[in-house]
Amino acid sequence: MRTMPAGEAKNKFGVLMDTVQREAVAISKKGRTTAIVLPVHEYEEYQALKLERLRREIKTGIDQIERGEVIDGEAFFDELEKELDG
Known part of the structure; x- marks a missing residue:
């Protein structure tokens, strides 16, 4: 990845x-990306991976709720x- 000053x-x-x-190009300002x-x-691709991970996490949570493993929604x-x- 190339870095380019701002x-x-x-x-x-x-x-x-x-x-x-x-x-991808990193933009740096004062030597910091x-x-x-x-x-x-x-x-x-990044957005698709984020969505896939969110769907997996939601499914895990729903499965835990269905098994009675989660009783505190906020937690x-x-x-x-x-x-x-x-």
Whole structure:
């Protein structure tokens, strides 16, 4: 993945757009990565993976509820949030 300083990304936006057609580009500001620009197909794959994971987590939760393993809905969603953030 190529890294491009924010000023260069701004001044050479056409170059950024051409580069991102082939690979993701990290945008840095003051030496720290602040954004990643992805090709559309990579973004769509990422979104599909997120949706698949969410569906799996929801199914797991529904299965646990049906088995009577979850009695505190708030605790369940707190745990789900921790898993999705991790």
